[in-house]
Amino acid sequence: MYDGVVQDLIDELGRLPGVGPKSAQRIAFHLLQADPVDVRRLADVLVEVKTKVKFCSICFNVTEEDQCRICRDPRRDPAVLCVVEEYKDVVAIERTREFRGRYHVLGGAISPIDGIGPDQLHIRELMMRLADGTVTEVILATDPNLEGEATATYLTRMLVQPDLRVTRLASGLPVGGDLEYADEVTLGRAFAGRRAAR
Amino acid sequence: MYDGVVQDLIDELGRLPGVGPKSAQRIAFHLLQADPVDVRRLADVLVEVKTKVKFCSICFNVTEEDQCRICRDPRRDPAVLCVVEEYKDVVAIERTREFRGRYHVLGGAISPIDGIGPDQLHIRELMMRLADGTVTEVILATDPNLEGEATATYLTRMLVQPDLRVTRLASGLPVGGDLEYADEVTLGRAFAGRRAAR
Numbered sequence: 001m002y003d004g005v006v007q008d009l010i011d012e013l014g015r016l017p018g019v020g021p022k023s024a025q026r027i028a029f030h031l032l033q034a035d036p037v038d039v040r041r042l043a044d045v046l047v048e049v050k051t052k053v054k055f056c057s058i059c060f061n062v063t064e065e066d067q068c069r070i071c072r073d074p075r076r077d078p079a080v081l082c083v084v085e086e087y088k089d090v091v092a093i094e095r096t097r098e099f100r101g102r103y104h105v106l107g108g109a110i111s112p113i114d115g116i117g118p119d120q121l122h123i124r125e126l127m128m129r130l131a132d133g134t135v136t137e138v139i140l141a142t143d144p145n146l147e148g149e150a151t152a153t154y155l156t157r158m159l160v161q162p163d164l165r166v167t168r169l170a171s172g173l174p175v176g177g178d179l180e181y182a183d184e185v186t187l188g189r190a191f192a193g194r195r196a197a198r
Numbered sequence: 199m200y201d202g203v204v205q206d207l208i209d210e211l212g213r214l215p216g217v218g219p220k221s222a223q224r225i226a227f228h229l230l231q232a233d234p235v236d237v238r239r240l241a242d243v244l245v246e247v248k249t250k251v252k253f254c255s256i257c258f259n260v261t262e263e264d265q266c267r268i269c270r271d272p273r274r275d276p277a278v279l280c281v282v283e284e285y286k287d288v289v290a291i292e293r294t295r296e297f298r299g300r301y302h303v304l305g306g307a308i309s310p311i312d313g314i315g316p317d318q319l320h321i322r323e324l325m326m327r328l329a330d331g332t333v334t335e336v337i338l339a340t341d342p343n344l345e346g347e348a349t350a351t352y353l354t355r356m357l358v359q360p361d362l363r364v365t366r367l368a369s370g371l372p373v374g375g376d377l378e379y380a381d382e383v384t385l386g387r388a389f390a391g392r393r394a395a396r
Binding site for chain 2 (some may be wrong): 002003004005006008009012013015016017018019023025026027028029030031032036038039040041042043044045046047048049050052053062063064069086087088091
């Protein structure tokens with residue numbers, strides 16, 4: 001529809017997640033008029049991110065070093081391991097400042113429909129980390145959806161070492177939400193997981 | 199919130215129009231996991247678009263040559279000139295296949311609130327193009343909004359050459375729309391511009 005390289009740019013932008021043809025066009029026209037220095041900076045950071053960013057050799061978190069910031073931090077409790085699906089889950093949990101242990105990033109969740117089984121995830125590496133007995137609790141913090149639950153169930157069945165506590169994050173009503181708007185599964189979980197109030 | 203270059207990428211993506219912090223994060227994580235070849239291609243086309251794409255020396259349309267495809271085309275009628283705000287308006291009009299004349303891209307519309315006056319637009323160049331009398335009709339195809347109308351009004355006042363026809367695009371009901379949903383200004387214009395049915 002457009003000429004040469006402008007159409008190439010629109011095509012490439014349209015491949016990004018959440019960017020439809022109209023947005024791609026809008027971004028492309030913005031870039032046509034933008035300062036070349038700004039566009040160059042975006043291009044550079046794209047290349048940089050693919051050359052610099054690696055995965056931590058211990059936990060598979062995103063890092064620019066061999067080991068990630070959390071694995072290198074001696075103040076983090078090596079006895080508690082939080083298993084998550086993705087790097088962004090690490091960031092979400094870090095933001096709470098509630099967790100002082102370490103992580104293991106699976107790289108996804110079991111999803112037969114997408115062809116992702118246990119072998120496609122960093123589960124073997126998780127087992128190797130647990131072998132020396134340093135870790136005494138594994139917190140399964142996979143997403144509370146079908147794939148995340150399947151992954152947690154699978155891991156629960158695999159993690160049979162004696163003296164290893166395996167826990168799940170609590171399910172229940174989101175803080176700040178309205179009870180009447182909660183879906184029935186969440187509300188059911190909130191009942192099942194009710195705590196003594198005093 | 200994120201480490202080093204990943205945060206840089208999220209920041210750069212977040213500067214694009216219509217890309218909020220959540221979308222920027224989502225695109226960044228997609229790129230982290232994407233094939234390096236694909237990311238490299240996006241980076242290359244960004245650089246390419248800023249080095250290759252220029253503005254036509256005659257009409258200020260986007261082009262990779264000195265003159266744009268339309269200005270170079272001898273079959274396009276040099277007597278009719280369509281004045282638009284942006285390159286994307288050229289593309290929109292070309293798509294209709296209704297117009298066989300040439301264009302003049304102003305590079306925006308008069309908008310005092312954004313500091314854009316007649317001097318920031320390619321109006322002087324428009325006047326120079328009209329000087330030799332080749333053009334017999336100027337079609338003002340600016341956007342039907344406040345800035346576009348102001349620009350058209352300004353140009354109408356400037357284009358006082360005798361024997362020069364100055365026209366505006368018709369305002370009225372959009373084809374395929376419902377009369378009851380038309381806003382009152384559009385409906386008023388549709389009445390004012392009514393044509394003989396037979």
